[in-house]
Amino acid sequence: MSQGGLLVVRGLSVAFKTQKGTVQAIDGIDLDLNENETLAIVGESGCGKSVLGHAIMRLLDDIAVVRGSVRFREKEVYEMDTTALLNLRGGLISLVPQSPSSSFNPVITIGKQIEELIEKAGKEKGNGARKRALEYLSLAGFSEPELIHKSYPHRLSGGMCERALIAMALSVEPELVIADEPTKGLDALSRKNILGLLHKLAKDASMIMITHDLKAAETCERLAVMYSGEIVEEGPTGIVLNHPRHVYTKGLIDAQPSRGMTPIKGRHNLFSHNAEGCRFKERCDAASNECNNHPMLSKVEDYRKVRCCHA
Amino acid sequence: MLRPNSKTTLYISNKVFRYAITIFIILTLNFFIPRMMPGDPMTNMLGEGARWMDKAYLDELRAEYGLDRPLHEQYLTYLSSLARFDLGYSINKSLKVKDLLMERIFWTLLLVFPSVIIGGAVALILGSFAGFRQGSMMDRLMTSLLLLLYSSPSFLFAMIMVSIFSFHLGWFPLGNFASGKMHGASYVLDVAWHLFLPIAILSLFEATYTYLVIRNSITQILGEYFIFVARAKGLSNRVIELQHVIRNVLPQFISIMALNFGFMVSGALIIEIVFSLNGMGTLIYDAVISRDYPVMQGAFLVLTFFLIAANFAADLLYGIADPRIADAKDSI
Numbered sequence: 049m050s051q052g053g054l055l056v057v058r059g060l061s062v063a064f065k066t067q068k069g070t071v072q073a074i075d076g077i078d079l080d081l082n083e084n085e086t087l088a089i090v091g092e093s094g095c096g097k098s099v100l101g102h103a104i105m106r107l108l109d110d111i112a113v114v115r116g117s118v119r120f121r122e123k124e125v126y127e128m129d130t131t132a133l134l135n136l137r138g139g140l141i142s143l144v145p146q147s148p149s150s151s152f153n154p155v156i157t158i159g160k161q162i163e164e165l166i167e168k169a170g171k172e173k174g175n176g177a178r179k180r181a182l183e184y185l186s187l188a189g190f191s192e193p194e195l196i197h198k199s200y201p202h203r204l205s206g207g208m209c210e211r212a213l214i215a216m217a218l219s220v221e222p223e224l225v226i227a228d229e230p231t232k233g234l235d236a237l238s239r240k241n242i243l244g245l246l247h248k249l250a251k252d253a254s255m256i257m258i259t260h261d262l263k264a265a266e267t268c269e270r271l272a273v274m275y276s277g278e279i280v281e282e283g284p285t286g287i288v289l290n291h292p293r294h295v296y297t298k299g300l301i302d303a304q305p306s307r308g309m310t311p312i313k314g315r316h317n318l319f320s321h322n323a324e325g326c327r328f329k330e331r332c333d334a335a336s337n338e339c340n341n342h343p344m345l346s347k348v349e350d351y352r353k354v355r356c357c358h359a
Numbered sequence: 360m361l362r363p364n365s366k367t368t369l370y371i372s373n374k375v376f377r378y379a380i381t382i383f384i385i386l387t388l389n390f391f392i393p394r395m396m397p398g399d400p401m402t403n404m405l406g407e408g409a410r411w412m413d414k415a416y417l418d419e420l421r422a423e424y425g426l427d428r429p430l431h432e433q434y435l436t437y438l439s440s441l442a443r444f445d446l447g448y449s450i451n452k453s454l455k456v457k458d459l460l461m462e463r464i465f466w467t468l469l470l471v472f473p474s475v476i477i478g479g480a481v482a483l484i485l486g487s488f489a490g491f492r493q494g495s496m497m498d499r500l501m502t503s504l505l506l507l508l509y510s511s512p513s514f515l516f517a518m519i520m521v522s523i524f525s526f527h528l529g530w531f532p533l534g535n536f537a538s539g540k541m542h543g544a545s546y547v548l549d550v551a552w553h554l555f556l557p558i559a560i561l562s563l564f565e566a567t568y569t570y571l572v573i574r575n576s577i578t579q580i581l582g583e584y585f586i587f588v589a590r591a592k593g594l595s596n597r598v599i600e601l602q603h604v605i606r607n608v609l610p611q612f613i614s615i616m617a618l619n620f621g622f623m624v625s626g627a628l629i630i631e632i633v634f635s636l637n638g639m640g641t642l643i644y645d646a647v648i649s650r651d652y653p654v655m656q657g658a659f660l661v662l663t664f665f666l667i668a669a670n671f672a673a674d675l676l677y678g679i680a681d682p683r684i685a686d687a688k689d690s691i
Contacts, residue, residue: 137593150584155606200682
């Protein structure tokens with residue numbers, strides 16, 4: 049894949065030092081994203097997909113040990129000074145945060161919270177910022193943007209907060225949108241609306257959608273499946289979902305309600321990130337002696353990579 | 360938000376009604392509790408002599424103060440006097456309770472009002488500073504210092520201060536509100552000079568608890584998800600601290616300040632004693648010692664009003680500081 053893409057991640061690892069030992073949240077992630085490309089990152093809770101999103105924006109706490117490189121428009125994110133970093137966050141890269149109802153500050157109006165971002169990003173000032181906030185609220189499907197603008201967050205439902213968050217994130221016309229679990233806790237209809245809205249407003253931007261919802265992932269062009277802090281399969285979404293090569297990807301697909309909800313056997317635990325060999329072998333029916341060697345993410349077809357010695 | 364609509368009016372009238380009931384209950388307790396204490400004002404006034412006193416003379420004295428009548432009659436008289444704003448006469452000091460209270464409240468407010476304000480401001484500033492730089496040298500130093508102060512007896516601290524600054528250094532007077540024989544501007548300066556040390560000490564003590572609450576409150580707010588989102592928006596630490604965190608501390612700050620204001624009228628007792636200041640604290644103390652029922656009733660009445668007024672003000676301010684509370688009011 050091209051080296052000159054919008055986002056180039058190489059060997060990105062994040063470890064958290066805890067009292068029970070070091071947790072390797074993500075390990076040796078390589079990722080490329082081109083302009084106007086949409087990528088879904090799927091995996092079960094705890095696989096490190098949110099940490100990856102936060103690490104790209106250099107948003108992790110001080111207790112996280114980060115190694116590797118994240119380059120955005122060929123600038124190393126981990127070498128940026130404060131000004132450049134604040135310009136990157138909520139300017140070039142916008143986060144659509146998860147848990148919509150706790151993402152807004154409860155004592156500040158929705159409008160003010162959107163405007164402060166627009167002004168910070170240097171897009172508009174004063175009344176111009178207000179107009180832009182209202183414009184994006186109505187783009188997000190609010191028929192009475194003024195009412196939402198002057199509302200405090202507790203007056204909005206979860207779905208409304210999610211739409212307001214999308215309006216906020218996109219109001220600065222970012223080059224990359226990182227949407228963290230945008231469909232979490234939504235019913236089927238709201239999910240469809242939210243995904244439609246997200247793709248509509250982000251049509252001029254690239255997007256990384258972090259999700260455990262394969263239906264949401266289907267709306268993105270490319271798909272990366274994560275397990276225990278590593279990417280285990282990556283490729284064009286349609287191909288990966290219709291012809292999965294990794295046992296874990298197959299398991300995720302079969303675990304969907306529409307496919308009979310067959311659970312993947314065993315349980316994922318935080319310390320399996322440190323395991324020797326293939327991290328999935330304990331839960332894999334096809335596991336053999338070969339799996340005691342840590343498999344590499346290797347190309348199996350054009351545009352397709354799998355981390356499994358049996359693939 | 361506080362809006363002048365019918366809902367707000369309804370909310371306020373609802374509150375006023377509830378407060379009226381509270382006040383009535385407190386008035387009743389104010390009457391009965393002093394009378395449940397052992398001893399009575401007469402025995403106390405006459406001291407040892409009461410034992411050899413002619414029984415008839417004692418009864419005569421009691422009758423003079425109306426203490427011979429059955430309790431329920433005294434209670435009704437008390438209520439009807441209150442309705443006429445008549446607080447009665449002090450048994451011990453032979454003064455109108457109303458006059459006594461007016462004078463004492465003035466001095467107590469002069470002492471305590473600035474202390475609560477200064478203490479609150481200091482606590483908010485230092486507490487925020489420590490909260491934002493948790494674990495830093497400054498934070499650890501300030502927190503242990505204020506914790507030490509918070510847990511040390513205020514009379515001891517006050518006495519040490521008096522001993523250092525008034526006795527040994529001679530910078531401030533040993534006590535009282537004024538030197539006397541002064542007028543105009545020099546009188547005001549003289550009072551300020553007298554009150555400097557007690558206000559400084561009271562402010563510090565007001566600040567300790569508030570500081571600890573603010574600091575912990577900030578720690579908790581910094582862990583909220585919306586603060587993470589604010590960081591993801593690329594807002595600077597300054598904007599996050601001043602606009603996103605401090606605004607969320609305000610409801611809690613307001614409630615502590617309201618409590619401090621409510622208790623301030625009685626809360627300065629120890630400082631008043633150490634500095635020989637004749638304010639409300641010493642008045643209540645003397646009244647309790649001498650079983651001076653009318654003064655106790657009057658003083659407790661004033662305390663009640665202060666506490667309730669402070670709570671009422673806090674209730675209204677909450678709605679401005681936290682929109683969620685304002686909405687909850689609307690739904691009453």
